[in-house]
Amino acid sequence: MLDKIGIAKRIAKEVKNGYYVNLGIGIPTLVANFVRDDIEVEFQSENGVLGMGPFPFEGEEDADIINAGKQTITTMPGASFFDSATSFSMIRGKHVHLTILGAMEVSENGDIANWKIPGKMVKGMGGAMDLVASADNIIVAMMHTNKRGESKLLRRCSLPLTGVGCVTKVVTNLAVLEIKNNEFYLLERAPGVSVEVIQNATEGTLIIEGEIPEMDI
Amino acid sequence: MINKKVDNVKEALLGVTNNMTFMLGGFGLCGIPENAISELVRLRIENLTCISNNAGIDNFGLGLLLQNKQINKMISSYVGENDEFERQMLSGELEVELTPQGTLAEKCRAAQAGFPAFYTPAGYGTEVAKGKETREFDGKMYVLEPAFKADFAFVKAWKGDAAGNLIFKGTARNFNPLMCGAATITVAEVEELVPLGVLDPNQIHTPGIFVQRIFQGEKFGKRIEQRTVRKRS
Numbered sequence: 001m002l003d004k005i006g007i008a009k010r011i012a013k014e015v016k017n018g019y020y021v022n023l024g025i026g027i028p029t030l031v032a033n034f035v036r037d038d039i040e041v042e043f044q045s046e047n048g049v050l051g052m053g054p055f056p057f058e059g060e061e062d063a064d065i066i067n068a069g070k071q072t073i074t075t076m077p078g079a080s081f082f083d084s085a086t087s088f089s090m091i092r093g094k095h096v097h098l099t100i101l102g103a104m105e106v107s108e109n110g111d112i113a114n115w116k117i118p119g120k121m122v123k124g125m126g127g128a129m130d131l132v133a134s135a136d137n138i139i140v141a142m143m144h145t146n147k148r149g150e151s152k153l154l155r156r157c158s159l160p161l162t163g164v165g166c167v168t169k170v171v172t173n174l175a176v177l178e179i180k181n182n183e184f185y186l187l188e189r190a191p192g193v194s195v196e197v198i199q200n201a202t203e204g205t206l207i208i209e210g211e212i213p214e215m216d217i
Numbered sequence: 218m219i220n221k222k223v224d225n226v227k228e229a230l231l232g233v234t235n236n237m238t239f240m241l242g243g244f245g246l247c248g249i250p251e252n253a254i255s256e257l258v259r260l261r262i263e264n265l266t267c268i269s270n271n272a273g274i275d276n277f278g279l280g281l282l283l284q285n286k287q288i289n290k291m292i293s294s295y296v297g298e299n300d301e302f303e304r305q306m307l308s309g310e311l312e313v314e315l316t317p318q319g320t321l322a323e324k325c326r327a328a329q330a331g332f333p334a335f336y337t338p339a340g341y342g343t344e345v346a347k348g349k350e351t352r353e354f355d356g357k358m359y360v361l362e363p364a365f366k367a368d369f370a371f372v373k374a375w376k377g378d379a380a381g382n383l384i385f386k387g388t389a390r391n392f393n394p395l396m397c398g399a400a401t402i403t404v405a406e407v408e409e410l411v412p413l414g415v416l417d418p419n420q421i422h423t424p425g426i427f428v429q430r431i432f433q434g435e436k437f438g439k440r441i442e443q444r445t446v447r448k449r450s
Contacts, residue, residue: 046319047245047388055447058449065388067388068444081390082390083322092319122313124315126318163343168351
């Protein structure tokens with residue numbers, strides 16, 4: 001079974017040379033740490049920066065340079081700043097190649113819910129609805145089950161939706177799955193995790209074709 | 218040159234009253250019009266509708282207006298960092314219209330640019346699209362979103378001049394340039410009000426035509442919400 005770092009490491013393998021990538025808050029933010037350093041990638045943050053770098057050295061923080069999680073950051077050579085409409089032109093206009101974000105629920109037809117628990121959590125959708133409505137290549141990073149042990153990979157989402165039919169791939173602590181034909185296709189198992197464990201933790205339709213390899217991370 | 222310079226925040230906010238709709242720039246606490254917010258707190262006007270991506274934190278930014286219960290309705294995309302906000306929203310004291318961030322930006326830009334509405338894919342099939350016109354283009358569904366209407370826009374820039382030209386710094390730009398000219402009156406506060414002719418016309422982010430009043434901000438706290446650093450190795 002993977003921890004959050006493991007999930008980030010596995011997703012980092014999906015980042016290809018020449019990609020512009022938008023990382024959501026939480027596990028997705030960790031992905032930047034594990035991208036191969038022999039490829040060229042630029043990270044976009046929806047609050048208006050392309051070419052995000054690592055956190056600043058102590059004492060070099062600048063209140064005017066933050067990421068979407070409101071964390072102080074630095075920029076890489078070749079970076080640019082822009083307004084929020086330009087930022088979402090990059091996103092809506094499909095200029096960003098890969099979007100990685102967290103979720104509370106994903107359904108077998110690719111719906112995603114990650115912004116609201118009615119009567120409880122009302123933080124808002126931020127840029128998530130724009131991201132999932134536009135991007136062609138969306139990877140969800142999340143735990144396979146919630147704190148009560150219930151599956152987060154469902155037939156139908158129970159929470160208010162962020163977007164419909166948009167998720168293409170899910171990487172969890174247990175597995176890598178692809179969503180197509182309104183079904184979850186099991187692609188890889190986490191180290192030491194059996195197909196049965198994944199099957200039992202998946203409420204949606206799970207397609208298992210042939211021998212399922214273990215992840216290489 | 219048409220002079221937009223006013224002497225201070227009091228003069229800059231002349232005409233604000235109860236029941237108005239305001240736009241306020243900023244992402245989190247980054248690039249917020251701190252001086253205008255302080256003056257709104259002092260003026261104690263209320264029943265306000267505020268369009269702003271976030272709602273500040275409990276004791277800074279728009280959180281100050283919330284604590285005073287001056288805001289009746291917020292239009293935002295993300296409000297996660299403010300306990301008082303969440304309390305007022307869940308108790309029903311505060312009306313909240315959560316809007317996807319890209320849609321929020323475009324509703325400002327549309328108001329600035331003279332578009333009454335636009336179609337966006339964001340929110341289709343979700344509760345955000347409820348009651349809104351939808352339409353198919355090339356096999357994909359879109360939601361019709363109207364431009365914002367506001368009485369005042371309060372923005373913050375790094376440098377500006379008496380002509381109202383603005384230059385922003387880093388990610389403090391965010392919604393600020395989009396709100397300029399998107400309300401009846403745009404008020405810009407700047408860190409440095411420089412003499413006319415100093416700013417290179419090639420480098421202007423927002424031309425002065427979109428700004429009605431500009432003033433030198435008295436002080437900028439520029440608080441950091443999440444101070445993240447790495448160790449020198």
